[in-house]
Amino acid sequence: MKRAPFVGSAVGHPVAALALALALLASGATVVACSSNDGVGQGRDYLGGEAGVATCPVVNGKCSSSGPSYAADVAPILAAHCTGCHGPGGENADVPLNTYDAATAPKVKIISASLVSVCKMPPPPLPSLSADDIATLRCWYAQLHPAK
Amino acid sequence: MPLARRLASSAGVGFLALVSLVACADPVHDAAVDALGPEAPGVPAGPDHRPGQPCLTCHGGQGPSSFEMAFGGTVFAYLAANQPAGGATIHLLDGAQHTFATQTNCAGNFWVPKPAFDPTYPVQAAVQWASATEVMRTEMRLNGDCNYCHVQPETAASPGHTWILAPSTPVPEVSCR
Amino acid sequence: MIRHLFWGSLAVVLVGVTACSGKYEGASVAVADEPSLDAFDVVAKNLDYSCGNLACHGAVGRNLLLYGVEGRRLAPTDVACGRTTTPDELLADYRSVVGLEPEIMSEVVASGGKDPDRLTLIRKMNGTESHKGGTVFAIGSDGDLCVRSWLAGSDDTPPCNNAFNNGDPFVACP
Numbered sequence: 343m344k345r346a347p348f349v350g351s352a353v354g355h356p357v358a359a360l361a362l363a364l365a366l367l368a369s370g371a372t373v374v375a376c377s378s379n380d381g382v383g384q385g386r387d388y389l390g391g392e393a394g395v396a397t398c399p400v401v402n403g404k405c406s407s408s409g410p411s412y413a414a415d416v417a418p419i420l421a422a423h424c425t426g427c428h429g430p431g432g433e434n435a436d437v438p439l440n441t442y443d444a445a446t447a448p449k450v451k452i453i454s455a456s457l458v459s460v461c462k463m464p465p466p467p468l469p470s471l472s473a474d475d476i477a478t479l480r481c482w483y484a485q486l487h488p489a490k
Numbered sequence: 491m492p493l494a495r496r497l498a499s500s501a502g503v504g505f506l507a508l509v510s511l512v513a514c515a516d517p518v519h520d521a522a523v524d525a526l527g528p529e530a531p532g533v534p535a536g537p538d539h540r541p542g543q544p545c546l547t548c549h550g551g552q553g554p555s556s557f558e559m560a561f562g563g564t565v566f567a568y569l570a571a572n573q574p575a576g577g578a579t580i581h582l583l584d585g586a587q588h589t590f591a592t593q594t595n596c597a598g599n600f601w602v603p604k605p606a607f608d609p610t611y612p613v614q615a616a617v618q619w620a621s622a623t624e625v626m627r628t629e630m631r632l633n634g635d636c637n638y639c640h641v642q643p644e645t646a647a648s649p650g651h652t653w654i655l656a657p658s659t660p661v662p663e664v665s666c667r
Numbered sequence: 668m669i670r671h672l673f674w675g676s677l678a679v680v681l682v683g684v685t686a687c688s689g690k691y692e693g694a695s696v697a698v699a700d701e702p703s704l705d706a707f708d709v710v711a712k713n714l715d716y717s718c719g720n721l722a723c724h725g726a727v728g729r730n731l732l733l734y735g736v737e738g739r740r741l742a743p744t745d746v747a748c749g750r751t752t753t754p755d756e757l758l759a760d761y762r763s764v765v766g767l768e769p770e771i772m773s774e775v776v777a778s779g780g781k782d783p784d785r786l787t788l789i790r791k792m793n794g795t796e797s798h799k800g801g802t803v804f805a806i807g808s809d810g811d812l813c814v815r816s817w818l819a820g821s822d823d824t825p826p827c828n829n830a831f832n833n834g835d836p837f838v839a840c841p
Contacts (some may be wrong), residue, residue: 347517355558388601389593389600390592390593391590391592391602391606392589392590392591392592393589393606393607394586394591395588395589396582396583421621426621427624427625429621431622431656431658432623432656433623433625465585465616465625466583466614467614467615467625468581468618468623468625470591477637480579488552622672627737627840628720628737628738629716629720631717631720631722631723631800631801632722632723632799632800633722633814639721641720644746644747646739646742646743646747647725647739647749648721648747649721
């Protein structure tokens with residue numbers, strides 16, 4: 343009897359041929375399901391984003407004799423970076439920084455400057471303050487009676 | 491044909507069938523995709539679709555979407571409502587001190603494509619919307635699928651969807667796309 | 668041949684049914700030497716924060732299921748990141764940790780915390796064994812020293828307190 347090759351013998355047998363056909367059909371359908379492309383292209387309508395590296399600025403500058411003022415120098419920094427949490431409705435509203443009296447409370451004065459200097463505040467992953475802002479807050483807090 | 495050859499050819503066919511069926515089958519993942527249900531009426535598949543649903547179920551590299559994300563989620567204005575926080579900024583910091591910032595669209599959805607930021611875990615996150623700020627109290631350690639954990643409503647197993655405003659805080663005027 | 672096959676198959680089925688039948692009375696494993704429950708709270712704080720989040724060991728289906736304020740709550744009426752970790756959650760975490768490999772835990776504690784790498788918990792958290800969550804507490808880190816000192820019966824809390832959110836209490840759940 344002539345020996346048929348493996349595939350040929352499978353095709354030659356009716357049940358095996360049916361099973362092979364079903365297997366090919368299933369594998370084809372499965373491949374399509376796994377590689378579905380919903381048409382959303384990479385980056386389509388992507389809003390963009392910025393990457394960077396977290397660093398804490400090194401601040402060595404000396405404070406001037408006149409010192410920063412709360413209204414002109416400090417309040418804008420606190421409003422931009424702090425009162426979102428440390429203000430009305432914020433998650434840290436119990437430690438407010440949105441008014442002169444609140445920002446000069448004894449506990450706040452001691453803690454705030456050191457935390458800001460080492461970029462513990464604002465807490466990561468929020469961007470840390472710039473070197474200038476850190477210097478402003480440090481110098482202001484260093485004054486015995488911080489100027490309004 | 492001898493019995494041995496018949497058995498061998500049938501076994502070969504059976505093996506082919508089994509391999510092809512198993513190769514792409516992940517019943518757990520398939521069930522998770524099916525559980526998301528159909529698209530909402532009037533919102534086709536795209537950047538605005540399925541706010542609040544776990545993005546990486548489909549966009550996490552296992553399919554069915556070929557657009558792979560490293561992070562994805564939705565920010566809502568309030569815990570107790572479904573109003574989106576469009577134009578909010580999401581800040582991310584990974585374990586290697588790499589940062590990434592992106593914004594929500596008008597549906598509140600945000601995403602970070604995999605090539606743009608492939609983080610070292612754990613990752614910390616914070617959201618800012620105008621003057622409102624919320625810092626995530628825990629860290630992400632497994633993946634960036636925010637809505638996987640942030641499921642509405644808040645329960646013993648979920649802190650609720652991601653929100654940014656205290657109940658009494660008015661919605662800010664922020665532009666979004 | 669067919670008759671042999673039939674009786675052989677029947678014998679296999681009968682043996683299998685017999686082996687699987689009967690009521691399992693159960694037996695609790697007695698851990699002879701347990702690590703301190705009193706000293707566990709600071710350890711639990713670290714495990715809860717670093718391991719117990721909702722995507723990891725706060726997810727149902729994981730071995731070492733952990734409960735606490737940082738992740739899954741034990742009481743259905745509590746919410747994630749709500750009130751502080753409850754005593755019941757601490758106890759549940761303790762049982763999860765000790766019950767993972769109770770016999771090995773007993774041996775490690777009995778030996779004064781020697782060779783804690785015998786425990787899968789240590790190997791996984793150190794990253795010396797394949798772990799989906801990667802290295803959680805690197806060898807020698809505060810978190811690593813926290814767990815090891817607990818197993819050794821020490822009440823050395825500074826590593827545990829330092830490990831928790833890098834010592835920064837401002838951001839964690841209450």
